[in-house]
Amino acid sequence: MAGPKAAERDARQKQKSGPPRPPVPGRWARRRMLIILLLAVVLVSGGVIWLLYGSSWLRVERVTVSGTRVLTPAQVRTAAGVRTGTPLASLDTDAIEARLRRKLPRIDTVEAVRSWPHGITLNVTERTPVLLLASGGRFVEVDREGVRFATVTHAPEGVPVLEWALPRTGGPRRFGTDRLLREAVRVAEAVPTAVARDTRTVKVRSYDSISLRLRDGRSVMWGSGEKGKAKSVTLTALMKAAPDARHFDVSVPTSPASSGS
Structure with a gap:
């Protein structure tokens, strides 16, 4: 038999440890809910993937x-x-x-x-052509960025043809035909709308010697592609002031000139 001292020790031990802890309520319920949610996500994701890629509903018709x-x-x-x-x-x-x-x-x-x-x-x-390059009875279309993008058999209405008149030395070596082409494009883009409709050719002699030939034979010395807006305004005013002139020079827009009749 255990003596009184042993009984007292057992009593004190029970007081320290306290009553047995009951299981935490809801722990397994939360785990089950988490598992159910994960399964639902997997099922929904699989369904969406099947709908987008495997079904016949969302396909190109x-x-x-x-x-x-x-x-x-x-x-x-x-x-x-x-x-x-x-x-x-x-x-x-x-x-x-x-x-x-x-x-x-x-x-x-x-x-x-x-x-x-x-x-x-x-x-x-x-792309919209602003210039044409004649090539063996056909025309290469050039857009506002100087990109050659298509070859056609008939010149589009209202698009001028680029005419090269380059010296054998000087301009082409210094600037290169691609840069001169871009400069001609700048000119074609800056020409006043009313004049652009009548422009037949854009003639390039050098970087700063670009001229226009209109349908009725009139000509415009434009110069380089710089100061295009000022030249456009000046040319419009000059043509109104000298309607019978045949030659116009706006290469220096602050000092324009016209001649011929």
């Missing part, structure tokens, strides 16, 4: 093209290479845009936009 002027929608669709039946979510719109610009240089900018649930729209902006 039509490719719409807008903004074309010279190009046809069929040409753009062919170059885009978007296959019907492809999941919309899997389309790489950046790659489509890059492919269109590479295959169709006439395209300046293009935006490929998904049109849920079954389409993709290609919004195209074509």
